[in-house]
Amino acid sequence: MIKLENVTMQYKASSRPALKDLSFEIDKGEFAFLIGPSGSGKSTFFRLLLKEDRPTSGDIWLGEFHVNKLKAREVPKLRQSIGCVFQDFRLLQKKTVAENVAFALEVIGRPRSTIQRVVPEVLEYVGLEGKHDRMPNELSGGEMQRVAIARAIVNRPLVLLADEPTGNLDPETSEEIVDVLDRVNRRGTTVIMATHDRHIVDAMRRRVLEFDNGQLVRNDQQGVYGIG
Numbered sequence: 755m756i757k758l759e760n761v762t763m764q765y766k767a768s769s770r771p772a773l774k775d776l777s778f779e780i781d782k783g784e785f786a787f788l789i790g791p792s793g794s795g796k797s798t799f800f801r802l803l804l805k806e807d808r809p810t811s812g813d814i815w816l817g818e819f820h821v822n823k824l825k826a827r828e829v830p831k832l833r834q835s836i837g838c839v840f841q842d843f844r845l846l847q848k849k850t851v852a853e854n855v856a857f858a859l860e861v862i863g864r865p866r867s868t869i870q871r872v873v874p875e876v877l878e879y880v881g882l883e884g885k886h887d888r889m890p891n892e893l894s895g896g897e898m899q900r901v902a903i904a905r906a907i908v909n910r911p912l913v914l915l916a917d918e919p920t921g922n923l924d925p926e927t928s929e930e931i932v933d934v935l936d937r938v939n940r941r942g943t944t945v946i947m948a949t950h951d952r953h954i955v956d957a958m959r960r961r962v963l964e965f966d967n968g969q970l971v972r973n974d975q976q977g978v979y980g981i982g
Protein backbone atom coordinates (compact mmCIF):
# COMPACT_ATOMS: atom_id res chain seq x y z
CA MET A 755 0.00 0.00 0.00
CA ILE A 756 2.77 2.40 1.03
CA LYS A 757 6.31 1.63 -0.04
CA LEU A 758 9.51 3.62 0.26
CA GLU A 759 12.66 2.53 -1.54
CA ASN A 760 15.95 4.22 -0.69
CA VAL A 761 14.33 7.57 -0.02
CA THR A 762 16.62 10.47 0.82
CA MET A 763 15.39 13.98 1.44
CA GLN A 764 17.86 16.82 1.60
CA TYR A 765 16.28 20.22 2.17
CA LYS A 766 18.22 22.97 0.39
CA ALA A 767 18.40 25.09 3.54
CA SER A 768 19.77 22.25 5.69
CA SER A 769 23.27 20.81 5.97
CA ARG A 770 22.17 17.23 6.74
CA PRO A 771 19.46 15.12 5.13
CA ALA A 772 16.05 14.98 6.87
CA LEU A 773 15.60 11.38 5.62
CA LYS A 774 18.48 9.07 4.74
CA ASP A 775 18.13 6.09 2.43
CA LEU A 776 14.81 5.07 3.96
CA SER A 777 13.15 1.81 2.85
CA PHE A 778 10.03 0.21 4.36
CA GLU A 779 6.48 -0.84 3.58
CA ILE A 780 3.15 -0.39 5.32
CA ASP A 781 0.42 -2.81 4.24
CA LYS A 782 -3.16 -1.96 3.42
CA GLY A 783 -5.27 -1.83 6.57
CA GLU A 784 -2.38 -1.48 9.00
CA PHE A 785 -2.28 0.86 11.98
CA ALA A 786 1.29 2.14 12.29
CA PHE A 787 2.86 4.44 14.87
CA LEU A 788 5.68 6.72 13.82
CA ILE A 789 7.87 7.61 16.76
CA GLY A 790 11.18 9.36 17.23
CA PRO A 791 12.62 12.56 18.64
CA SER A 792 11.74 16.00 17.37
CA GLY A 793 13.46 16.56 14.04
CA SER A 794 13.86 12.85 13.24
CA GLY A 795 11.89 13.17 9.99
CA LYS A 796 8.30 12.16 10.77
CA SER A 797 6.66 15.26 9.29
CA THR A 798 8.99 15.14 6.31
CA PHE A 799 7.75 11.61 5.59
CA PHE A 800 4.14 12.86 5.63
CA ARG A 801 5.05 15.77 3.35
CA LEU A 802 6.61 13.41 0.83
CA LEU A 803 3.55 11.11 0.84
CA LEU A 804 1.34 14.12 0.09
CA LYS A 805 3.77 15.29 -2.58
CA GLU A 806 4.17 18.61 -0.80
CA ASP A 807 7.90 18.04 -1.36
CA ARG A 808 9.93 15.85 -3.69
CA PRO A 809 12.51 13.40 -2.36
CA THR A 810 16.08 14.11 -3.44
CA SER A 811 16.34 10.45 -4.47
CA GLY A 812 14.43 7.20 -4.12
CA ASP A 813 10.90 6.01 -4.86
CA ILE A 814 7.59 6.33 -3.04
CA TRP A 815 4.39 4.46 -3.81
CA LEU A 816 0.98 4.94 -2.22
CA GLY A 817 -1.76 2.64 -3.51
CA GLU A 818 -1.78 2.98 -7.28
CA PHE A 819 0.30 6.18 -7.18
CA HIS A 820 4.03 6.29 -7.90
CA VAL A 821 4.22 9.47 -5.86
CA ASN A 822 7.60 10.86 -6.91
CA LYS A 823 6.79 10.27 -10.61
CA LEU A 824 3.27 11.68 -10.43
CA LYS A 825 2.24 14.34 -12.95
CA ALA A 826 1.06 17.66 -11.47
CA ARG A 827 -2.48 17.09 -12.77
CA GLU A 828 -2.68 13.78 -10.86
CA VAL A 829 -1.66 15.27 -7.50
CA PRO A 830 -5.24 16.24 -6.48
CA LYS A 831 -6.28 12.60 -6.94
CA LEU A 832 -3.42 11.46 -4.71
CA ARG A 833 -4.37 13.99 -2.04
CA GLN A 834 -8.02 12.93 -2.15
CA SER A 835 -6.82 9.45 -1.20
CA ILE A 836 -5.16 10.76 1.96
CA GLY A 837 -6.92 12.21 5.00
CA CYS A 838 -4.93 14.33 7.44
CA VAL A 839 -5.38 15.32 11.06
CA PHE A 840 -3.04 17.51 13.07
CA GLN A 841 -2.25 18.41 16.65
CA ASP A 842 -3.84 21.85 16.27
CA PHE A 843 -7.11 20.60 14.64
CA ARG A 844 -7.11 23.27 11.86
CA LEU A 845 -10.87 23.80 11.79
CA LEU A 846 -12.52 26.67 9.95
CA GLN A 847 -13.52 28.93 12.85
CA LYS A 848 -16.40 30.66 11.07
CA LYS A 849 -18.12 27.45 10.04
CA THR A 850 -20.21 25.10 12.18
CA VAL A 851 -19.20 21.50 12.87
CA ALA A 852 -21.38 20.24 10.01
CA GLU A 853 -20.15 22.98 7.65
CA ASN A 854 -16.52 22.13 8.40
CA VAL A 855 -17.13 18.54 7.31
CA ALA A 856 -19.34 19.50 4.37
CA PHE A 857 -16.67 21.87 3.09
CA ALA A 858 -14.27 18.96 2.50
CA LEU A 859 -16.83 17.49 0.10
CA GLU A 860 -17.82 20.81 -1.51
CA VAL A 861 -14.25 21.55 -2.59
CA ILE A 862 -14.06 18.26 -4.49
CA GLY A 863 -17.41 18.88 -6.18
CA ARG A 864 -19.62 16.30 -4.45
CA PRO A 865 -23.34 16.86 -5.10
CA ARG A 866 -25.36 18.54 -2.39
CA SER A 867 -27.59 15.46 -1.97
CA THR A 868 -24.53 13.33 -1.16
CA ILE A 869 -23.25 15.93 1.29
CA GLN A 870 -26.59 16.10 3.10
CA ARG A 871 -26.61 12.32 3.45
CA VAL A 872 -23.01 11.62 4.48
CA VAL A 873 -22.23 14.52 6.84
CA PRO A 874 -24.70 13.40 9.56
CA GLU A 875 -23.50 9.79 9.12
CA VAL A 876 -19.85 10.65 9.66
CA LEU A 877 -20.60 12.98 12.60
CA GLU A 878 -22.48 10.17 14.31
CA TYR A 879 -19.61 7.80 13.52
CA VAL A 880 -17.10 9.98 15.38
CA GLY A 881 -19.49 10.62 18.30
CA LEU A 882 -20.68 14.15 17.54
CA GLU A 883 -24.41 13.59 17.19
CA GLY A 884 -26.32 16.60 18.53
CA LYS A 885 -23.36 18.94 17.96
CA HIS A 886 -23.81 19.67 14.24
CA ASP A 887 -24.58 23.36 14.70
CA ARG A 888 -21.88 24.21 17.25
CA MET A 889 -19.06 26.56 16.31
CA PRO A 890 -15.49 25.30 16.86
CA ASN A 891 -15.02 27.70 19.80
CA GLU A 892 -17.97 26.01 21.52
CA LEU A 893 -16.23 22.61 21.53
CA SER A 894 -13.73 20.87 23.81
CA GLY A 895 -10.34 19.89 22.38
CA GLY A 896 -11.45 16.28 22.05
CA GLU A 897 -14.59 17.33 20.19
CA MET A 898 -12.55 19.55 17.87
CA GLN A 899 -10.33 16.61 17.04
CA ARG A 900 -13.42 14.47 16.34
CA VAL A 901 -14.55 17.11 13.83
CA ALA A 902 -11.11 17.06 12.23
CA ILE A 903 -11.25 13.26 11.97
CA ALA A 904 -14.77 13.40 10.50
CA ARG A 905 -13.55 15.87 7.89
CA ALA A 906 -10.52 13.72 7.11
CA ILE A 907 -12.49 10.48 6.60
CA VAL A 908 -15.72 11.73 5.04
CA ASN A 909 -14.37 11.07 1.58
CA ARG A 910 -13.27 7.54 2.57
CA PRO A 911 -9.52 7.96 1.99
CA LEU A 912 -7.18 4.98 1.59
CA VAL A 913 -4.86 6.38 4.22
CA LEU A 914 -5.28 8.59 7.27
CA LEU A 915 -2.17 10.50 8.39
CA ALA A 916 -2.37 11.74 11.96
CA ASP A 917 0.45 14.06 13.03
CA GLU A 918 0.45 14.09 16.84
CA PRO A 919 -3.37 14.10 16.99
CA THR A 920 -3.37 13.84 20.80
CA GLY A 921 -0.59 16.37 21.40
CA ASN A 922 -2.99 18.99 22.82
CA LEU A 923 -5.28 16.62 24.73
CA ASP A 924 -5.34 15.21 28.25
CA PRO A 925 -4.68 11.46 28.68
CA GLU A 926 -8.33 10.41 28.93
CA THR A 927 -9.39 12.43 25.88
CA SER A 928 -6.33 11.13 24.01
CA GLU A 929 -7.53 7.57 24.59
CA GLU A 930 -10.97 8.44 23.23
CA ILE A 931 -9.43 9.95 20.10
CA VAL A 932 -7.25 6.89 19.54
CA ASP A 933 -10.39 4.76 19.92
CA VAL A 934 -11.94 6.73 17.06
CA LEU A 935 -8.81 6.25 14.93
CA ASP A 936 -8.87 2.55 15.77
CA ARG A 937 -12.46 2.29 14.54
CA VAL A 938 -11.54 4.12 11.34
CA ASN A 939 -8.72 1.61 10.89
CA ARG A 940 -10.98 -1.39 11.51
CA ARG A 941 -13.22 -0.11 8.72
CA GLY A 942 -10.28 -0.65 6.36
CA THR A 943 -8.43 2.67 6.27
CA THR A 944 -4.67 2.46 6.75
CA VAL A 945 -3.75 4.74 9.67
CA ILE A 946 -0.31 6.23 10.30
CA MET A 947 0.02 8.18 13.52
CA ALA A 948 3.08 10.19 14.52
CA THR A 949 3.19 10.47 18.28
CA HIS A 950 5.30 11.11 21.38
CA ASP A 951 2.69 9.42 23.61
CA ARG A 952 4.24 6.24 24.99
CA HIS A 953 1.07 5.18 26.85
CA ILE A 954 -0.94 5.04 23.66
CA VAL A 955 1.73 3.13 21.75
CA ASP A 956 2.15 0.64 24.60
CA ALA A 957 -1.62 0.15 24.98
CA MET A 958 -2.26 -0.44 21.27
CA ARG A 959 0.59 -2.84 20.41
CA ARG A 960 0.54 -2.12 16.69
CA ARG A 961 3.29 -1.59 14.15
CA VAL A 962 5.96 0.78 15.47
CA LEU A 963 8.33 2.57 13.08
CA GLU A 964 11.00 4.47 14.97
CA PHE A 965 12.91 7.24 13.23
CA ASP A 966 16.16 8.72 14.44
CA ASN A 967 18.10 11.31 12.53
CA GLY A 968 16.23 10.53 9.30
CA GLN A 969 16.82 6.79 9.51
CA LEU A 970 14.54 3.91 10.41
CA VAL A 971 16.07 2.43 13.55
CA ARG A 972 13.21 0.09 14.49
CA ASN A 973 10.32 -1.60 12.69
CA ASP A 974 8.33 -3.82 15.08
CA GLN A 975 5.16 -5.71 14.27
CA GLN A 976 3.40 -5.34 17.64
CA GLY A 977 5.72 -2.83 19.14
CA VAL A 978 6.04 -0.74 22.27
CA TYR A 979 7.37 2.79 22.68
CA GLY A 980 10.66 1.47 24.05
CA ILE A 981 13.31 3.17 26.10
CA GLY A 982 13.70 6.20 23.78
Ligand SMILES: Nc1ncnc2c1ncn2[C@@H]1O[C@H](COP(=O)(O)OP(=O)(O)OP(=O)(O)O)[C@@H](O)[C@H]1O
Pocket residue numbers: 765766767768771772790791792793794795796797798799
Ligand atom coordinates in the same frame (compact mmCIF):
# COMPACT_ATOMS: atom_id res chain seq x y z
N1 LIG B 1 11.50 23.21 4.99
C1 LIG B 1 12.62 22.79 5.59
N2 LIG B 1 13.82 23.32 5.24
C2 LIG B 1 14.97 22.90 5.82
N3 LIG B 1 15.03 21.94 6.75
C3 LIG B 1 13.88 21.37 7.15
C4 LIG B 1 12.62 21.78 6.61
N4 LIG B 1 11.64 21.04 7.20
C5 LIG B 1 12.27 20.23 8.08
N5 LIG B 1 13.60 20.41 8.06
C6 LIG B 1 14.62 19.69 8.84
O1 LIG B 1 14.48 18.30 8.57
C7 LIG B 1 14.66 17.52 9.74
C8 LIG B 1 13.43 16.65 10.01
O2 LIG B 1 12.35 17.49 10.38
P1 LIG B 1 10.84 16.95 10.57
O3 LIG B 1 9.96 18.14 10.72
O4 LIG B 1 10.52 15.99 9.48
O5 LIG B 1 10.96 16.17 11.97
P2 LIG B 1 9.82 15.54 12.91
O6 LIG B 1 10.30 14.18 13.27
O7 LIG B 1 8.50 15.66 12.25
O8 LIG B 1 9.86 16.46 14.20
P3 LIG B 1 8.66 16.81 15.27
O9 LIG B 1 8.50 15.60 16.14
O10 LIG B 1 9.23 17.98 16.01
O11 LIG B 1 7.44 17.16 14.47
C9 LIG B 1 14.98 18.52 10.87
O12 LIG B 1 16.38 18.59 11.00
C10 LIG B 1 14.42 19.83 10.35
O13 LIG B 1 15.15 20.93 10.86
